[in-house]
């Protein structure tokens with residue numbers, strides 16, 4: 001059986017409903033998509049597939065050897081983790097920063113560009129900021145693809161959830177008569193295997209499964225939590241004037257204790273669905289059972305809790321950050 005699901009790329013099988021590519025045996029001949037893709041597309045019913053990280057990395061490493069044009073996608077909200085795998089490609093790379101519609105409209109692209117240039121020494125043809133949801137800069141991206149492609153095949157790679165399959169669907173809508181779309185979803189590892197999509201006579205897009213980062217909040221949580229923490233619309237930043245020994249509680253997920261002895265200002269960027277509250281450090285031990293990381297930040301630093309939020313801090317600060325054990329927490333220069 002070598003038939004593949006056109007939604008996620010998994011090989012069809014009818015032995016195990018909990019594994020990828022499952023279809024009822026009576027549907028094997030005529031099915032185009034697997035049961036998991038069908039349920040994601042029609043009911044928003046998400047089934048997380050546990051595949052080994054090394055399967056995905058093998059595909060990524062194969063793409064690196066190709067001399068073809070590669071679109072390397074990074075989610076703007078996960079920029080540091082997503083960009084960290086951008087090295088060692090044989091082909092030319094266009095860095096595509098996705099989901100810019102989630103940032104407040106006041107954020108200037110130049111600021112984001114400066115951040116990338118200052119912090120990363122990248123060997124790429126171009127950096128393009130896009131939104132597949134809002135069809136933003138898709139024409140510019142297409143022009144750049146046509147100018148730089150080598151042969152007809154173009155690879156899309158990046159961490160899981162970076163927006164690869166969404167970009168492919170956006171390109172199909174704009175540049176093809178095709179009607180079948182690849183599966184996208186908020187859960188990690190939606191695309192299971194390589195999928196080739198012939199856009200037109202000049203371009204074949206190759207979707208790939210994303211690299212899995214276990215230190216991201218998304219990979220540690222249940223579907224209802226992923227739904228809550230994934231931003232769906234433009235983020236409304238929340239600013240708090242902090243006094244010494246105050247604490248910010250981020251939903252049920254994280255806590256930032258502010259321990260310096262002057263006033264400060266925190267602005268938090270995260271899904272609008274997450275409740276944030278400010279308390280005095282000593283009033284409650286809520287979430288203090290989680291892993292703690294200590295920071296001394298400089299003026300205009302961010303604290304990033306991977307996959308959950310970032311917090312822009314105006315003045316130097318002494319902090320304790322509590323969150324899930326596996327999740328990476330780090331400081332950086334302000335992104336915006």
Ligand SMILES: Nc1nc2c(ncn2[C@@H]2O[C@H](COP(=O)(O)OP(=O)(O)OP(=O)(O)O)[C@@H](O)[C@H]2O)c(=O)[nH]1
Nearest residue numbers: 132133161162163164165166184185189190191210
């Ligand atoms: N707001 C917004 N959300 C987006 C955009 N592009 C993708 N998303 C969302 O991001 C999530 C992941 O998108 P996918 O296209 O499935 O990501 P992927 O890179 O294919 O993920 P894997 O297949 O797991 O590697 C989905 O919930 C998308 O709706 C965008 O431009 N704006």
Ligand SMILES: [Mg+2]
Nearest residue numbers: 164165190191
């Ligand atoms: Mg995908």
